[in-house]
Amino acid sequence: MSSLPCPDDSLLAKQAREGSSAAFGTLVYRYHGRVFAFLLTLTRHRQDAEDLTQETFVRAWKKFHRYDSSQPLLPWLFTLARRLSIAALRRSKPLPHDLPQPEPSSENDDALWLWEVAKRELGPDAYSALWLHYREDLPVKNVAKILGKREGAVKVLLHRARKTLAEAAKARPPELPKPIPAFR
Known part of the structure; x- marks a missing residue:
């Protein structure tokens, strides 16, 4: 997986900054899975990761004017996602440490x-x-x-x-x- 932006990321980012929901939708489609997987590693709960992924992209849409399009988009999205997960963790009650962990699907x-x-x-x-x-x-x-x-x-x-x-x-x-x- 490359961290370099796709050739048209900068064009899509420019269009999204100008208010194009279609361009932003393409970026969401492109990066949704990776943001979700990252949040799943942080939260360890599928529902929390899904909620935070959606919240990350809503926040990205609202804050897109702050995104520096000369930088890769994915690290910016991961930063937003991490900050949201930290805020959510502070708001939630801690889970007991003795919860059973799912077994790996293949030993x-x-x-x-x-x-x-x-x-x-x-x-x-x-x-x-x-x-x-x-x-x-x-x-x-x-x-x-x-x-x-x-x-x-x-x-x-x-x-x-x-x-x-x-x-x-x-x-x-x-x-x-x-x-x-x-x-x-």
């Missing part, structure tokens, strides 16, 4: 297992930095801007997150190979 999927470990073991900033940099393929500079941190601080977060995940991977018990079905 053999190492990447899925690693993201589950990251959710459990990392703090919100470290997890967000990891998601934005490795899943969304954003440069550290953009991740720092989204998280409101210095680039050096984001590099430290990423280093510590990788170290934590490496230790978890070493501690993971090896999986036994599945038996080969016998032919009859």
